[in-house]
Amino acid sequence: MYRALAEAIRDAEQQGISLARLALETEARDQGRPVEEIRGALQRALDVMRGAVEQGMTGELRSASGLVGGDAAKLRTGPAGPLAGTLFRDVLARALAVQEVNAAMGVIVAAPTAGGAGVLPAVLTGLAQARAIPDDAVVDALAVAGLIGAVIAERASLSGAEGGCQAETGAAAAMAAGAATEMLGGSPGQVGHATALAMQGTLGLVCDPLGGLVELPCVFRNATGSAIALTGIELAIAGVEFAIPVDEVIDVMGQIGAEMDVRYRETAGGGLAATPTGRRLARERLVQLRRR
Amino acid sequence: MVSLLDIIGPVMVGPSSSHTAGACRLGLLARNLVGGTPEKARIELHGSFARTGEGHGTDKAIAGGLMGFRPDDERLRDALEIAEREGLDYAFEKTTIADDAHPNTARITLERGERQAVMTGSSLGAGRILVTEINDYSVEVSGGYHTIVLIAEDVKGSVAAIATILAEHGINIANLRLTRKARGGDAFMVIEVDDVPGEGVRDEIRALPWVRWAFRLDKVSA
Numbered sequence: 001m002y003r004a005l006a007e008a009i010r011d012a013e014q015q016g017i018s019l020a021r022l023a024l025e026t027e028a029r030d031q032g033r034p035v036e037e038i039r040g041a042l043q044r045a046l047d048v049m050r051g052a053v054e055q056g057m058t059g060e061l062r063s064a065s066g067l068v069g070g071d072a073a074k075l076r077t078g079p080a081g082p083l084a085g086t087l088f089r090d091v092l093a094r095a096l097a098v099q100e101v102n103a104a105m106g107v108i109v110a111a112p113t114a115g116g117a118g119v120l121p122a123v124l125t126g127l128a129q130a131r132a133i134p135d136d137a138v139v140d141a142l143a144v145a146g147l148i149g150a151v152i153a154e155r156a157s158l159s160g161a162e163g164g165c166q167a168e169t170g171a172a173a174a175m176a177a178g179a180a181t182e183m184l185g186g187s188p189g190q191v192g193h194a195t196a197l198a199m200q201g202t203l204g205l206v207c208d209p210l211g212g213l214v215e216l217p218c219v220f221r222n223a224t225g226s227a228i229a230l231t232g233i234e235l236a237i238a239g240v241e242f243a244i245p246v247d248e249v250i251d252v253m254g255q256i257g258a259e260m261d262v263r264y265r266e267t268a269g270g271g272l273a274a275t276p277t278g279r280r281l282a283r284e285r286l287v288q289l290r291r292r
Numbered sequence: 293m294v295s296l297l298d299i300i301g302p303v304m305v306g307p308s309s310s311h312t313a314g315a316c317r318l319g320l321l322a323r324n325l326v327g328g329t330p331e332k333a334r335i336e337l338h339g340s341f342a343r344t345g346e347g348h349g350t351d352k353a354i355a356g357g358l359m360g361f362r363p364d365d366e367r368l369r370d371a372l373e374i375a376e377r378e379g380l381d382y383a384f385e386k387t388t389i390a391d392d393a394h395p396n397t398a399r400i401t402l403e404r405g406e407r408q409a410v411m412t413g414s415s416l417g418a419g420r421i422l423v424t425e426i427n428d429y430s431v432e433v434s435g436g437y438h439t440i441v442l443i444a445e446d447v448k449g450s451v452a453a454i455a456t457i458l459a460e461h462g463i464n465i466a467n468l469r470l471t472r473k474a475r476g477g478d479a480f481m482v483i484e485v486d487d488v489p490g491e492g493v494r495d496e497i498r499a500l501p502w503v504r505w506a507f508r509l510d511k512v513s514a
Contacts, residue, residue, distance in 0.1 A: 001294050027296040041297055048303045063307070065347055102306030105349050105369040111300045113418065114309045120300075146296030153294045159417050175299075212344035214307040268344075286347065 001026055001150035004247045005192055008147060012188040019178075019188050020140035023147035042142045045109045046135065049098070049121035052108045056097025063103035065285035067210065068219045072097035087130045088230065095122035095226040099219040111142075112149045112158040112171055115207075115214045118222030119172035120145055123180050123229045137183055145179035148195055155247065156254025160207035160266040163257025169218075169225035170202030170253065176225075177232030190236045196246040198232030203249075204256055206264035208271025211282030217272055302419050302513075304363040310396055311341065311348035314415025316368060317512040319357020321423055321435050322400045324509045325409035329359050330402040333382045339395035341415075342386035351384050354398060358382075362512075363419065394422075420513065427505075429480055430471075435512040437466050437484035442497060442506035446472055446479045450502065454483065457496050463487045478504065 001023075002008040012022045028035045055061070059073025075093035083089040098118035102108045108117045120142070128138050149158065152171045157163035177198035178191045186194065202225065210216045242249070263270030272278050304313040323329060335354055337345050345351060349368065356371035359380060367374060375382055389397050394414035401410045413423035413433075423433040426441060433439055444450050451470060458465060467484040494508045 001296060023296060030293055031295055031297075038297065042300060045300050045303065064349060105305050105307065105312070105352070107303060107364055107366060108306050109301060109303050110309045110313070110419065114304065114306050114312070117306075142300050143296060146299045149299035150294040150296060153299065158299075161417065211347060212340065213347040215347075 001030060002147060003151065003154045005148065005151050005195065005250070006245060006247050008151075009188040009192050018140065019147060019182055019191055020143045023143040027143075027146070038143075039139055042139045042146075043135065045111070046138055046142060048107060048109050049111075050125055052098045052101045052106060053094045053121055053125055055106055056099075056101045057093065061100050061104035061106065063100070063213075063215050064105065065211070065213060065215060067213070067215045067281065067285055068103050069100050071219070072100055087126060088227070090130070091122045091126035091226050091230060092223045094126050095119060095222040096219055098122065099222040103215045103219060111145070112153070112175065113160070113168050115160055115218050116168040116172035116222065116225065118219075119169060119225045119229060120176050120179070122222070122226040123176040123233075124183070127180055127183065131184070133183060141179040141183040144182050144191065145175040148175045148178045151247070152250055152253075155250045157257055162265065163254065164205055164260050164264050165207040165221055166202045166205040166253050167257055168207065169221045170199060170205050172222075173202055173225040173229040173232070174199040176229040177236070180229070180233050181236050184233065184237060186237055192246045193241050194232040194236035196242040196244065196249045197235050197240070198229050199246075199249050199253060200242065200244070201228040201231065203253055206260065206271045207266045208264060208273045209266065209268060210273050210278045211286055212266065212268040212273070213282075216281075298418070302363060304419065305353075305366060305368045308348045309419040310415045310417045311345060311350045312353045312368070313363040313419035314396065314417075314421050315341070315345075315350045315353035315398065316357040316361065316363045317419065317421045317435055318398055318400065318411075318413045318415065318423070319354040320360065320362065320512045321413065321421070321433070321509055322402060322409070322411045323358050323360060325411055325426065325507055326402045326404035326407040328404060329378070329380060330404045331379065331381060332403040333358055333380060334385070334401040335382065336385045336387040336389065336399040338387060338389040338393050338397040338399070341396050341398055354400070355380065355382055358400075358402070426507070431480065431482060432469070433482060433509060435509070437486070438488055438511045439509040440481075440483040440485065440489060440494070440497065440506060441509060442481050442483075443504040444479050444481065444500070445502040445504070446476050447502045450479065451481075453500060454481070454497060457493060458483070458485065458489070461489065461493050463489055463493065
């Protein structure tokens, strides 16, 4: 797979093809597998993503510790806020839903990781539903997301323990922004800007889950990550360009992660995990877990 | 090289690719060493596995893996209850395996009938694993291929003999690593292959007079 998004964008432009096609053909060559087989695997991933959205929306799930669950359903059935009935609110609900399923040991697609698994399904299936986009185009978008994620894995990191939450929900937001931009008709260049615009909004984001569990704030970080992805999409499609090239934004995410204190890298030593309430809740819930 | 399907995947039971999916794969690999679901399992958890394992279902994931459940199998959620029902006698302990051991490491001691085995392995993140010790021998097994692991006396032509058996069964070798502690000492072979080796292959290898033991480990990762 590519090591620089700029190279992929250049190749796609020169060949006059989409980034999705470029990503699928490159993967087919790298792995010695036919494109159709790769598309089949991505279609299965999409089916699992949709299943997780549906399961999470029922509001019947609780995490092992009981810290999270049931909030996705509130966005469906709770009082109508100013954004009721909009795509934005639907995307937030989907992000919470998938991450609540994850916390309750349900089946999800780690994309790029389990902790950031809510963003891509929320943004892609939310937009696909709102705009009646067929599955083929959503599968293409997943290929673009995979391309962007592969570049981030090569140049920076996709692990909260290495790079903080910017490397998990931040990376997911960048992948979703770029992927959806092509799905909505954006050019390869616009995909690059959408990716950069989303990622700049999550730089420095710490990984600080209570008790080290993939629950709180992870569920909500997937909602805010989705909101940031939507921002990147909206700006890029409108023609907004980000002056720092996308590969440099990815590089600096990696550098910030490497310099981030270990307390902010999935160790529950800092951030929300280390607040008085964060510590108390983690202690109480872990005691409860051991009793069961 | 990073694959697109490593990024969009794996499909797995939550909540953590390292604490749940990777832990399940360690269990799946370990069961091979006793030829099926063990009757007795002692699982020592080290580092982050010990500290946050309960909240991440690491115990359920390893027990499920030992029973042959894969990382995307929803039965993992109830694996401890299923284990009790199916007669898998398990015990989890928190321990320090070594000061420099990977933070997500487990040592799994199994019994099934006459067979016993001990395996130590780590979950490296994103569901990737590395088995570092089997029955006191240092190894490196990733589970990314079907793998044959064997200890043999250091005799001339041992690699050729094993390659011939594999070729006769139409099995292509992807990677082969041969290590030995001293000249004339036991040789340790890890052979990763592209095709599923049947029990016949394992039995033929075991029948070689200079092979001390040989195991066939299933591919457990994409």
